[in-house]
Amino acid sequence: MKTAKAQRRLFLRGALGALGTVVISGCDRLSEAGWFQHVLSTGEGLSRVAHRALVPPHAMAQEFGEADLSPHFRSNGTSNPEDAQYQTLAANGFKDWKLTVDGLVEHPLQLSLADLRAMPKRTQITRHDCVEGWSAIGKWTGVPLGRVLEMARPRPNVRYAVFHCADPMDGPGSAAYYESIDMEDAFHPQTILAYALNDQALPVANGAPLRLRVERQLGYKHAKYLNRIELVVSLDGIRGGKGGYWEDGYGYQWYAGI
Structure with a gap:
């Protein structure tokens, strides 16, 4: 895993590149300055507004054919969560695993893997684009997230879906991964809760038993090892408040639209 300084350098290189700037000397000092982070935050907001204005709400990410599948869909970040509860669930084939859907909902849910597999499914062949510069094409099968949320009946003021995961990011006992998207992306037809990759049960290295696929955003938004979806009106109370x-930890943009 990259150091915080390396992550800031990577983020700044992408942000400055988007502005047509080739000079990145002193980027670490800039990235630590409050005023510069505010500039980047403002730019992100403008980028999100522009992206949403130019791309129709239900525009589809490109889909591919079987012949385009990558020979190997690499694992990135965590490949086997160092969490005792997760390891117990995995050892039993995730038979006792449940996905919790709660927060601002009228009907909280507890769904087993069998429950999800019994629901109407969607299969899509899409390209995964990582912020580190690599990409891969995979065939994903799962339940449209919107279908699950409809079952939970979100309250009218809900704005975000927050995904809580099983993978501790800095070793056993540390805080687990989390991500969030807004309700427009949550109900997009290509946003699915995937339980299969390339017609096989989702491997542990790729996020078993369940991962998010939000195809119009970069890879770090595609949370793996899901165990809870929390619907909220604001991200302010979720860890550092940036979603x-x-x-929260490395200055990545919250909206990673592609």
Whole structure:
């Protein structure tokens, strides 16, 4: 895993590149300055507004054919969570695993893997684009997130879905991964809770038993090892308030639209 300084350098290189700037000397000092982080935050907001204005709400990410599948869909970040409860569930084939859907909902849910597999499914072949510069094409099968949320009946003021995961990011006992998207992306037809990759049960290295696929955003938004979806009106009370592990800790943009 990269150091915080390396992550800031990577983020700044992408942000400055988007502005057509090739000079990145002193980026570490800039990234630690409050005023510069405010500039980047403002730019992110403008980028999100522009992206949403130009791309229709239900525009689809490109889908591919079987011949385009990558020979190997690499694992990135955590490949086997160092969490005792997760390891127990995995050893039993996730038969006792449940997905919790709660927060601002009228009907909280507890769904087993069998429950999810029994629901209407969607299969899509899409490209995963990582912020580190690599990409891979995989065939994903799962339940449309919107279908699950409809069952939970979100309250009218809900704005975000927060995904809580099983993978501790800094070793056993540390805080687990988390991410969030807004309700527009949550109900997009290509946003699914995937339990299969390339017609096989989702491997542990790729997020078993369940991961998010939000195809119009970069890879770090595709949370793995899901165990809870929390619906909220604001991200302010979620950890550092910026909506995700990389956003809170390393300055990544919350909206990673592509």
